[in-house]
Amino acid sequence: MKILVFNAGSSSQKTRLYEVQAPLPAEAPPPIWEASADWSHEPGKTELVIRSASGQEERETLPTSERPAVLKHILHSLSHGATHSIDRGEEIGVVGHRVVHGGAHYSEPALITPELKATIERLQVLAPSHNRASLEAMAAVEEAFPQARQIAVFDTAFHSHMPLPAQIYPGPYEWFAQGLRRYGFHGLSHQYCARRAAQLLGRDLASLRLITCHLGNGCSLAAILGGESIETTMGFTPMEGLMMGTRSGSIDPGLLLYLLRHSGYSADDLDRILNRESGLLGISGLSGDMRTILQARAEGNRRARLAFNTFIHRLRLQIGAMLAVLGGVDALIFTGGIGEHAPEVRAAACETLGFLGLAIDPTRNADPGGDADIASPHSAVRVLVVQTQEDWMIAEACWHLLQQRARS
Ligand SMILES: Nc1ncnc2c1ncn2[C@@H]1O[C@H](COP(=O)(O)OP(=O)(O)O)[C@@H](O)[C@H]1O
Ligand SMILES: CC(=O)OP(=O)(O)O
Numbered sequence: 001m002k003i004l005v006f007n008a009g010s011s012s013q014k015t016r017l018y019e020v021q022a023p024l025p026a027e028a029p030p031p032i033w034e035a036s037a038d039w040s041h042e043p044g045k046t047e048l049v050i051r052s053a054s055g056q057e058e059r060e061t062l063p064t065s066e067r068p069a070v071l072k073h074i075l076h077s078l079s080h081g082a083t084h085s086i087d088r089g090e091e092i093g094v095v096g097h098r099v100v101h102g103g104a105h106y107s108e109p110a111l112i113t114p115e116l117k118a119t120i121e122r123l124q125v126l127a128p129s130h131n132r133a134s135l136e137a138m139a140a141v142e143e144a145f146p147q148a149r150q151i152a153v154f155d156t157a158f159h160s161h162m163p164l165p166a167q168i169y170p171g172p173y174e175w176f177a178q179g180l181r182r183y184g185f186h187g188l189s190h191q192y193c194a195r196r197a198a199q200l201l202g203r204d205l206a207s208l209r210l211i212t213c214h215l216g217n218g219c220s221l222a223a224i225l226g227g228e229s230i231e232t233t234m235g236f237t238p239m240e241g242l243m244m245g246t247r248s249g250s251i252d253p254g255l256l257l258y259l260l261r262h263s264g265y266s267a268d269d270l271d272r273i274l275n276r277e278s279g280l281l282g283i284s285g286l287s288g289d290m291r292t293i294l295q296a297r298a299e300g301n302r303r304a305r306l307a308f309n310t311f312i313h314r315l316r317l318q319i320g321a322m323l324a325v326l327g328g329v330d331a332l333i334f335t336g337g338i339g340e341h342a343p344e345v346r347a348a349a350c351e352t353l354g355f356l357g358l359a360i361d362p363t364r365n366a367d368p369g370g371d372a373d374i375a376s377p378h379s380a381v382r383v384l385v386v387q388t389q390e391d392w393m394i395a396e397a398c399w400h401l402l403q404q405r406a407r408s
């Protein structure tokens with residue numbers, strides 16, 4: 001069975017086609033076709049890389065950053081031109097989408113119905129760029145492959161069983177019942193990394209205490225005990241916790257009240273500033289892309305250095321929090337665009353963890369060459385780099401849902 005997967009990130013759109021058959025492989029297989037759109041470089045432009053089933057690769061820069069237009073282009077290339085990988089649209093029977101916010105009602109994978117789409121739309125206020133992007137992908141699929149069954153797989157699912165003290169905000173108790181609580185995100189990635197870590201370490205997942213660091217344009221950590229998420233840094237929205245590319249992460253709520261009351265900011269202004277004009281971009285004034293920050297810092301740019309140091313400071317703070325909740329750690333795992341590709345960030349995050357007996361091997365850290373243990377041999381804590389496979393997690397979830405429906 002072919003399963004087409006859409007992973008709408010805040011600075012990227014990953015689209016992958018998998019051939020899925022029983023028994024499912026233990027390791028994520030390569031997709032038979034993939035398209036990655038990246039918006040983190042130049043405003044108003046899209047960098048697109050498409051790889052076909054036959055190994056053809058096409059790179060182009062599209063003169064637009066409008067997701068619907070980019071999606072149309074991507075879906076066209078699936079069946080046309082040098083990178084075409086299907087002959088007829090009818091070959092696409094199942095499509096899975098990463099949906100970032102499903103609220104209190106939805107966390108298990110679900111067939112997309114008009115009612116579910118209305119919920120995703122309603123929750124758009126809580127994850128504006130992500131939920132809108134998923135709806136746009138669903139609409140593009142309806143147009144290109146009207147016969148396909150579409151399935152939503154939620155980024156919140158993995159955290160939905162966190163202990164109550166991790167889910168509740170210490171405001172009025174009624175908030176919790178109203179769904180005003182901590183959901184957590186990047187669940188597909190944290191869950192995949194936990195599973196992959198157990199595989200790489202040759203250990204039973206049930207015996208492990210893990211801290212997974214998903215550092216992409218959006219950044220979050222999870223504390224994973226025996227395979228279950230027991231704490232994570234994002235909350236009601238994907239804005240809580242770590243400092244990110246363009247999101248502030250946690251700041252004193254009193255500061256927001258002050259800005260609303262005394263500085264003439266509206267709620268919409270704060271939304272724009274905290275989601276799109278803060279984080280690495282806000283402090284550096286240059287970019288939300290860690291690649292640009294690293295380069296500018298190396299060239300002596302003072303604000304790029306401050307942005308990097310603040311990112312690391314907040315990362316260390318939150319790693320400490322996860323550590324305390326877990327009561328120790330067997331492995332620290334880095335993933336996401338920054339976690340996978342920035343040795344400087346991994347080294348700086350680990351620098352103060354020597355008291356745990358944790359030490360990374362600088363040579364391995366400089367070039368892990370795929371999924372790897374970058375800790376030095378004598379380190380008491382393993383440090384892993386894992387290429388996250390959110391897309392395969394979505395394909396797997398679609399497969400399981402369809403098997404379950406076929407049986408009932
Ligand atoms: N080679 C690299 N070195 C440092 N940072 C990188 C590198 N490649 C990507 N990144 C960072 O990863 C981010 C994208 O991460 P990713 O997880 O793919 O994005 P998203 O959050 O949209 O899913 C970029 O914005 C950039 O900050
Ligand atoms: C939830 C979230 O922030 O996702 P991403 O990192 O893909 O933007």
Ligand SMILES: [Mg+2]
Nearest residue numbers: 009010216217
């Ligand atoms: Mg992502």
